[in-house]
Amino acid sequence: MEDYVELPICTIRYRLSGQGPAVILVHGYLENLEIWEDIVPDLEKNYTVLRVDLPGHGKSACNHQTISMDLMADSISAVMTTLDIKKAFMVGHSMGGYTTLAFAERYPNWLNGFCLLHSSANADSSEKRQSRMNDIETVKNGGKRDLVYLSIPRLFAKQNLEKMDDIVDKFIKIGLSTPDQGIIGALNGMAKRPDRNYVIENANIPVFFIFGKHDNLISMEVAEALMERHKKARTVILNNSGHMGFVEEKDQTTAAITSFLTQVYS
Numbered sequence: 001m002e003d004y005v006e007l008p009i010c011t012i013r014y015r016l017s018g019q020g021p022a023v024i025l026v027h028g029y030l031e032n033l034e035i036w037e038d039i040v041p042d043l044e045k046n047y048t049v050l051r052v053d054l055p056g057h058g059k060s061a062c063n064h065q066t067i068s069m070d071l072m073a074d075s076i077s078a079v080m081t082t083l084d085i086k087k088a089f090m091v092g093h094s095m096g097g098y099t100t101l102a103f104a105e106r107y108p109n110w111l112n113g114f115c116l117l118h119s120s121a122n123a124d125s126s127e128k129r130q131s132r133m134n135d136i137e138t139v140k141n142g143g144k145r146d147l148v149y150l151s152i153p154r155l156f157a158k159q160n161l162e163k164m165d166d167i168v169d170k171f172i173k174i175g176l177s178t179p180d181q182g183i184i185g186a187l188n189g190m191a192k193r194p195d196r197n198y199v200i201e202n203a204n205i206p207v208f209f210i211f212g213k214h215d216n217l218i219s220m221e222v223a224e225a226l227m228e229r230h231k232k233a234r235t236v237i238l239n240n241s242g243h244m245g246f247v248e249e250k251d252q253t254t255a256a257i258t259s260f261l262t263q264v265y266s
Helices: 069-083 095-106 126-140 144-151 165-177 180-192 197-202 220-229 250-265
Strands: 002-006 011-018 022-026 048-052 088-093 111-117 207-212 234-238
Touching: 002 069, 011 069, 022 069, 022 095, 048 069, 069 095, 069 180, 088 095, 088 250, 095 111, 095 180, 095 197, 111 250, 126 144, 126 180, 144 165, 144 180, 207 220, 207 250, 220 234, 234 250
Parallel strands: 022 048, 022 088, 088 111, 111 207, 207 234
Antiparallel strands: 002 011, 011 048
């Protein structure tokens, strides 16, 4: 089922399938709910799977200059309320992980657990923040196409690029379909987000990490520091993935998420 939820500042598209305990899949920057197509069939056999287009992405238009992670979290809560989903397990990819952490802070009683998939609880470094500001100027100057063609291949491990060129092309098309204002709003929102390591430290629900050994955005050094800081969190390392494990190593990622779900819902 696909439908929309009307909010005061945007309309949120969502898809719902399967039956059983609720699992919410939250996409990242320059993505939309369609990125999850490969893993949904395995999950919906035993779970109710909810996917959303975050504000400013896909078909969820939002013209705010800054689309905060809190706003994105609130949009998910609105969809949950509409569908009468009272508790769920959330999987957030990249920016979707930032949204998941905001959700866990704002709605802690609505989650049974969550997984950060190629994501981090750290705030942006000053260098990363400046990079986002540069990307905003690129988009404002009509350079979205250049930005997407530069950004998307970096999400994949170098050794996977050639053999996965059709998947890379698919994600480029999704990136190009993202509205300019949505990209600008999300970049501002990510740059301004706070460090949320305390959310994990204070969580009284299971927390999981999935990292890619060849991730160009989250180095193994950063991943290992997060693992050391959050020893109670369970972690899976994908040995042949960059930032896109759910397509680079689909079976391994699906198995990891299913294992997490079994632990949470057993």
